[in-house]
Amino acid sequence: MSVGIVMLVHTALGRAEEVARHWSAAGCPLVIHTDVSVPSKTYRAFQKSLADLPDVRFSKRHRCEWGTWGLVAASQSAAELMLADFPKVRHVYLASGSCLPLRPVQELVDYLAARPHTDFIESATTADVPWTIGGLDAERFTLHFPFSWRKHRYLFDRYVALQRKLRMKRHIPGGIVPHMGSQWWCLTRQTLSAILSDPERASYDRYFSKVWIPDESYFQTLARQYSRQIESRSLTLSKFDYQGKPHIFYDDHLQLLRRSDCFVARKIWPQANRLYAAFLTDAASAMKRTEPNPAKIDRIFSKAVERRTRGRPGLYMQSRFPVETRENGLTSAKYSVFQGFSALFENFEAWLTGATGARVHGHLFAPERAEFSEGATVINGALSDSAALRDYNPHAFLANLIWNTRGERQCFQFSPRDNQKINWDIAKDPNAQISVISGAWAMPLFQSNANFLDIRSEAARLQQIESKHLLTLRSSWTKARVRIWTMAEFIEAPMEPLQTIIDEIGPSQPQRGLSEVPKMADLTGFGQFLQNLKNQGMHPYLMGNFPVVHDLHEAPTSARKPYLVR
């Protein structure tokens, strides 16, 4: 038989035994290394349980702590025993006790027999791979690592920082270029024996024993010295998450693993009974013969890592609550805020719905209630229109609204009358498109039937609020798409800005210009109204310059011919 299996075992010995029997039944000789931390009583029982199998050896035991030299030492002594005791072995396959052969062993044997001089070992220079843990790539070869990363993280980090400060650098033994890759390899006798009997081995071992995570670099580096033909990939399907921890396979991964077409997978949850039952069978349940291709599984696991590291933008929930600036999107989708438009145009909301197909709400932050579209009291996500609930946490209200209506553009009205606590949240949000006609809040006052003294004080209050809001919108922290016109400016040529805003939202159907124009409110006497305010000592300035008598704006909508832009 031409393939020998080196198996590193530390827990779940029962499963290791099952897998060992599977390899052995196919005629593969095995050398098993058991971690020193396994109690000797358990170890003896384990040895005894495999006593009936031919060609099974147990190698010298080392302590195999993650990221330490012990794993390499264990592989070395097991490989030496393999090469010495089984002269017919041509390829040595390094596996663990929690590895599971996915395809009939005979297929692996045939595959390797057809490639007698190929070493399968993932091996890349540090500059070229993104998988590094703890921000250490090239440095893992140039610094000292006497402290355990898992157990003494503080000392580990301090010592790395100290070495960086002192610019300490280890000497890399002559002639080798550090490479790294998956620790699960399959090497030919030629390559492996050359590594193990290298006259320089003592110095390499000394060097690598102080490198960080040497099991990912020792064989990966030295194989480059001797191999005739390296195929830089692992025959073992092994996925790592962002902490360098292997992903675990469960029963529900069965179909996924069937499709993977890799020879061996790790690591398997010991209680995954269905997986063990499905794959540890004889050749009768053979799967189709194809080149190993782990790419199909890649997607699912890289997605999991992305979910953990980047999360879903705009989602605030029990296990995602980012601190400021780390939100990766304050909200989940684009939305539009209109200030002053519904005051200036009589049917603005209905018109905007028609022109864009978006969902157009009234004043969501109005003092009385959240004015959802079509007068709803509850909308998507069972979000209530209660003003108290909304004002209790305005940011959560907005984030919920946008999250709940994903896939549908949201627009809403805003005015200085509304709750202003949300202003900064919207201004800082790149998803927000804010359009302001400043001073338009005077329109409802102008049209109202209130006492002039009340109007005057209300106008003063609203002007103050809006002017503060405008400062926010013009600040350097603002990331929203902001457009501001004074009212006077806007009514001179209202269609052009409207067209721009609508184009940016993206209308429901491609249009050439706006076919319909929103109806502007009657401005007759508005100039005089402003003058009256001035005469009372309150200077309205946010709406720009309105002459006292103004022919131009007499019944503006009927006088002006509705025209199409462009």
Added chain:
Amino acid sequence: MSIVQSYRMRLRRKHAKARSLRKGLSLRPIADRTSQIAPGDILLFSTLRNEHVRLPYFLDYYRNMGVDHFLIVDNDSTDGSGDYLIEQPDVSLWHTAASYKRSRFGVDWLNRLQSKYGHDHWTLVVDPDELFIYPFCDTRPIGALTDWLDGSNVRSFGAMLLDMYPKGRLDAVPYRRGQDPIEIASWFDPGNYLIKKNRQFGNLWIQGGPRARVFFPDEPEKAPALNKIPLVKWNRRYAYISSTHMLLPRGLNLVYDEWGGETASGVLLHAKFLDTFTQKAKEEMDRKQHYRASLEYKAYLENMAERPELWCKWSEKYINWRQLEILGLMSKGNWA
């Protein structure tokens, strides 16, 4: 955090431990099967009063999930809950007639039992009306989750309380013994939760859902807390401080990510709003043994008369954990 603050937290934790020792004195063992507990077993702790009708489904649900042993405090039930539990082979039962309120709503009792029996075990603390849901719970037993958490060096796992309710009147469909309560109370609010961070303890404070929407629309600050951390790799130094909402040491409360990512989390389906509820609310109003002088129950009763329905047009019907994941109520994190 300053040394003073951290010392204050330590005192607080010590105080909770001392309190649990004192309050634990009232616990009388009725059926002590704790000798069955093996190393690595997953233990469930619960306090209950008059929950007989829910118990058969509750126990089976968690047995199927892979819980190995139940440690239950019976707060003087009169409906036969105690007799039923004595006969269960995997239940250890304690009895107390002491005040629920003055044991800080059962926390002291369970802290006592947990430090005695839960050390070095994964412990799940849930009420009889709470059903724990975690990612892949339909295909993987809870041991898969705890093994994975162990492997990731994570000691605690958050699961938000999700209030479930029926469509129509709460008392329209009677609950039968052994029935899955989610068959009746199968609806929930999918997207109206409000989150703040509790700076003192480091946990998130979540409110919202149907109770905020219907019972407290004008006083949202009074709406009940929904954040929970029910699953913890227990150590005898640990203590729950307020229900299962938060623990000490504070590090256990960090079940969420602050740098934009998502950690794995689950949900506790809260099947409180069944036909049994109105009865319970009246009873508890008389006993006044619940949080904030049963303020919640009071609000329920007041609202119940005029509007006995929690369901609205935008309520979502429960399907499975994947649905909750997509809605953003829970997350797989990096578990795949």
